[in-house]
Amino acid sequence: MSITIKDIATLAGVSYSTVSKALNNSPLVKSETKEKIIKIAEELGYEPNFAAQRLVSKHSKTIGVIWPTVERMAPSSLVTKINEIVKKNNYQMLLSIDTIKNSLETFKKFQVDGVIVFDEQEDEPIAALAKGLPVVSYGVGQDEDEYPIIDVNYQGAMKTAVNYLHQLGHKHIAFVGDFSPIDNRQFEKYKGFLKAMEELGLPVTRNHLINTAGLEWLDGYSAVNRMLQSAAPVPTAIIGASYDISSGIVRALREADFTIPKDISVIGYDNIPQMANLEVPLTSVGVPVQSIADRLVHTLIDCIHGQYKPEQDGPLKPVLTERNSCAQARKIQGV
Amino acid sequence: MSITIKDIATLAGVSYSTVSKALNNSPLVKSETKEKIIKIAEELGYEPNFAAQRLVSKHSKTIGVIWPTVERMAPSSLVTKINEIVKKNNYQMLLSIDTIKNSLETFKKFQVDGVIVFDEQEDEPIAALAKGLPVVSYGVGQDEDEYPIIDVNYQGAMKTAVNYLHQLGHKHIAFVGDFSPIDNRQFEKYKGFLKAMEELGLPVTRNHLINTAGLEWLDGYSAVNRMLQSAAPVPTAIIGASYDISSGIVRALREADFTIPKDISVIGYDNIPQMANLEVPLTSVGVPVQSIADRLVHTLIDCIHGQYKPEQDGPLKPVLTERNSCAQARKIQGV
DNA sequence: TTGAAAGCGGTACCAA
């Protein structure tokens, strides 16, 4: 059995309720008494019983993160950042890689104070499952949401990327990504691209829209190979829809003896530091993970304290980080 | 406030201790009463209070996993498997990506029954930090360990790979991996390779030992490029020390216009299904993740029940999974 | 400024 406040009380010659107050730094205890008690507690290596505390106090200063797909880079990067920020705010983070339903159940048992969800493509409506437990997600914001969704502004990011390339003189810009309409988040990048191109009056034919039908690097790789083998003229610039996809794009281009950025410019979505470690360090666009993580955690904490108001914060701002994978457009080959 | 056994007791017209027994399926309760109580509990959507239960019962049927490095493929694959097996054994899994020290603290608070550690390169001795909490790790077994380390038999895996290539007629086999002696696990693969080559009387010069000095795909990629640029004759086969490294190896070879396996054979360490999704599906070697996960979880559960005996299980068996990235050795180019 | 005591929601023992 481990040390309890009663042990401390006995040693200190006070009642255990006094010990409780002292340990919680209550102003109701004389500072001498307080110091004495704290000293004894430290000597004994006292650790409060968490279960007992929560049986009474209800909150655990813990945030749960549900992350069902462990195998892509950008989320890994984000979850690492979230962990940092959670700690900075005196919370702990616990992760579950189970289904949303199971994870929520587990987290409710353990009485976490709130949950961050990484993936909402599940049948059951999260709000119903959460039942009172504060939940925050990210992706595409919608008005009807019953819990805050941090809008990472995919469309804004795409617009930034397209404008940047346009300023470099590019007109033939291709989008390489997964645009099955099932996946909200991916589809949003696609829509953002279309909109941005349209606003600038740039051409969008099927040759500019390369569907990877998947999110692994290999999907990006094969998509680009297909593009290169088609009869259509090669675009002067490519926007890759994610870190992993972009890594496949770069690989395919280099195998086909394209030099980046001399022969073709490439921008990758996902503003994570790992973009710099690719074969060709990639200029990337997107809300920096740090900002996403910040917003997620702070919104959740506000929810926990009942202080969250929709639209209290402005939209998240996508940033373009230059890394020399883009150059002035050259004469367009072919047409 | 949520439903408690007292609410149920009132409705059922029995005492709450009877409710407790009924809900725990005690044989001391008449089955009619039991059924009635269970029915009411279900109707009310009763969920036992976990904190209260643990304040009394001490164990949580939960296993914690400490996983400080979220960004490599093989561990991701393993953790996913562990989750499955943990569930199959009626436990839950919680993940922490914090430092070992912090994670252990968190897990102790939440009273998990045991912990699986993914990474022991930390200063503090884990056993001391765990203080009674059962811990299991994996990697290289050592006799002095104060907690079980599942030996994944790196040396055996290397031997299997080398023998396999040797039977195909290869004599010039290179090892591409990180062999800084600091990292026990990586170094063990290196030692296994050396030993296996020696046993077969195969030559090992510095041209056969390519140090990646890192574990990312890019490290494998650059290492192979360096190898190809050196004056030394190219080996007829390569063993890559991990999934990520092997992925870099394949990329570098293909860029240099080597056809796998016609021009060169490649085997990758890490027996994970993802090996099949590489550009060239790779023949791989290693204890299958399934077995590693199985052993980890079962050993831990034995420890939890105080039933673990060192050496109760034989060594884990590396398996070679063929995927056509190896062929009969051709005449050696050069020397 | 301190202490006593009533819970929090269960489990488990003992008595009826």
Add this chain to the structure above:
DNA sequence: TTGGTACCGCTTTCAA
């Protein structure tokens, strides 16, 4: 078979 009750370890009134 059931009910009564003493904890588990802590927080939080309320009284002293």
